[in-house]
Amino acid sequence: MLKPFVYIQNLNLSYRNKAVLKDLYWEVNVCQNWVLWGESGSGKTSLAKAIAGLIPSQGSIEINYDAQSKLPAEVLFVESWYQFKNLEGVANFYYQQRYTSLQANDTLTVHAELVAYGKEKGLHFDLVEPILEALGFATFASSQLIELSSGEHKKLQLVKALWLKPQLLIIDQPYTGLDKASRKNLNTLLDQITAEGVQLILICNDLEFPESIDSFAEIIDGQIASSFSREIGDLPPEIHKRKIPAFLKESPIYSSTDMVTMVDVNISYGEKQVLKNINWEVKAGEKWLLQGPNGSGKSTLLSLINGDHPQSYANELYLFGNRRGTGESIWDIKQHIGLISPEFHWYFDATSTVWKCIASGFYDTVGLFQQLPYSKRAQVDELIEYFGLTENKNELLTALPLGKQRLVLLARTIIKNPELLILDEPCQGLDQQQTRYFNQLVDELCSNGMTLIYVGHFESQLPTCIEKRILLEKGEVKVVETILESV
């Protein structure tokens, strides 16, 4: 009898003394392609890492590679979150540095990175070019890794995987940070490589996966529950019954009716222009959706508002009623703003507990460096209760599943009831249910008159309060419109 390609028996795995996988049994047969789903924290990522041999586990994981196949006999795991390194191999340098000119030469270019990868794995460079084209990534060859946005980093990881064609490819949240066109092309490419013999395990809770997917499994209580249909149980999201803290019901105190005014804003890195003649006004209380393909300049635009971009001093930019560069500090600016972005999350202090992380939002610092007065401590506790995080409050942020980490960061952004909430792809990597829950919270929180700028790719997954939209393409404003019907 043909042995299963992947044969897992009695697999046990604990994370921080909590059993995640319990006597798990799973067969992945030859030629099967799976989608694996489960609730946040159910152990999907842990299982994938165990199969790829990246983390230790107890039990047996047998992988029976096809000795006849030309494809490399290996398991490649593409992480949901990718951390890149600079030339010296130091990960985790702080995200704002991507905007500062001196640091830019410290990382490899995309081209150099791919050449190095090809060399390491013995791959022909000719073969990567069609993949770069299909994912719309060819134009990034000369970009420094540090200049890439989150979506572009994800693409780079996918490019490598599609190029290598390992016998088993496991992708955690394949669509994270990808725009519509890229998602479609990715599915086509995945179908192509499965036709060549690659087997897939995709970890995702979304509904759009490649045609070649034929098997479905869910992790429930640390075990595999197989199902045989594409129907993912569309569970009603947990209805929010907790009472919103009183301090968040009050309307924010606005310092000006003009939150952001940009007049012919231009940003270039050397020869490369990333923003061209941007004109944009955000008034107090407005709810904006900021959209654009990967690399269109969204993150750069937001970094101008948040005070992070050094080139904001050379542009005509007004924030909260004041011209930028007239003696204000970046802390004066950040005080008005609550912000989440994928980059911010990547580089967030790994040693912070949930409580301290949220409390640090009062001071806009990464890490808590001050003693909180009683009234503020009480607010932190109240907000933690509202977000349902009380039992996690002394845990390390990084020890929580991704969905909860994002909730913690959302709580951090609103702890001071800011005038302007900037949510840059806040649901990246979250499943549909988590996304819906998250956006319901955003709607509820913004109902006090808070100003919102929200970046999201999936049209179906947005807060309902959105009323205006700005679309960027190649660094230019393509559309500014008022949305009459809820998106």
Added chain:
Amino acid sequence: MANYFNTLPLREKLNQLGVCDFMDSSEFLDGVSALKGKKLVIVGCGAQGLNQGLNLRDSGLDVSYTLRKEAIEGKRDSWKNATENNFTVGTYEELIPNADVVINLTPDKQHTAVVNAIMPLMKEGATLLYSHGFNIVEEGMQIRKDLTVIMVAPKCPGSEVRAEYVRGFGVPTLIAVHPENDPQGKGLAQAKAYCAGTGGHRAGVLKSSFVAEVKSDLMGEQTILCGLLQTGSILSFDKMVEKGIDAGYASKLVQYGVEVITEALKQGGITAMMDRLSNVAKIKAFEISEELKDIMRPLFQKHQDDIMSGEFSRTMMEDWANGDKNLLKWRAETGETAFEKTPAGDVKIGEQEYFDNYTLMVAFVRAGVELAFETMVQAGIKPESAYYESLHETPLIANTIARKKLFEMNRVISDTAEYGCYLFDQACKPLLGDFMKKVDTDLVGKNFNEGKDGAVDNRKLIDINEAIRSHEVEQIGATLRKAMTAMKAIKTA
């Protein structure tokens, strides 16, 4: 120009060496206001220059850069750093005359030429700021009497100065006012405001003097910080290769080991570092570090004596005049060492393994930190200063070795530190010849605990723990670390 320190009477020498005051955060309540609206012009735009300038501007201050004409016309890196970050850049003639504060962030070697060029252009009553006092103290530069002369010295590489600022914190900083140049009495207020502008006020500020800063800084960097880390790394690597340990493993252990080991030092001093060892290993590390202290004490004392007498700076300046002959020669030799040329192997070394298999480095670090601290304090430097220049900075330098070995360390530190480091290394290696002959792979390369049952004599262990914990560097360290909250844990490789 005469060595400034040597012109002072003994009373004043001791007085200035002894300036040392850990400042309370309430001293910084005025933030940057003493510099608000003033024109700050930075001379030089390297790592310190650019990163300090970015922080000051983000704190709401008016910052521009002045560079030599050739640097501007040649569009050199310093010009690119400044212009690409949208700063105004101009020649000395264009910017210095309007400057309220001129900040000299050029390399030590250029100070005399730079200050001679800018001083005549500075307006009456302006301020000249240094981040290292070598030019004033060792070269005896005389500054116009109407000018205020201050120092603000962040105790970290430039990239850290920036990274800590953007996360809302800062790096520990030393500030000083030159007693010969404070005609209006505004020096301290401006130094504090500048320090607040770079974020340093959040991480602990030491009020020092030009003299104390120079004499302690030179001592620290030459001995424990750079000198001994270099000597220890090279000797450890060579020993492992000699004894047949895989060269790739040895290279990785040495490159990253010192960072992992000194991370414990950063969090909890020598005590925490030694506590990471098993009891048997701790006793051994204690004993050999005592032996190392005895062997190296005369060398540490010689370095301190030469620094105090001005002999060190005299010989280094001779080398400057000689086109850096010695510096370049020693730099080339370091690049040729086997450690430098052997890439780190693709092996996984666990965090605890770095302690268990590199006990020798733990002993080196303890010996070096304690010796440097003791020697400085004996020479009249206050324990707080001595702590900063020994224990506090060791993990920061270790971090540069983890990045690209000794090449990177010597690239990041100043030329002055690099010169002193080689000087120490040249003398220290032969001194340790006999000692190293006795060292085997249980101390470096293999797990010290292997084949031992772990039994120890209680009394002996208690005495050793007591000796480690009661050392003055541990007492002062505990107080200062408490003030410097929220130290970031370095990620281990």
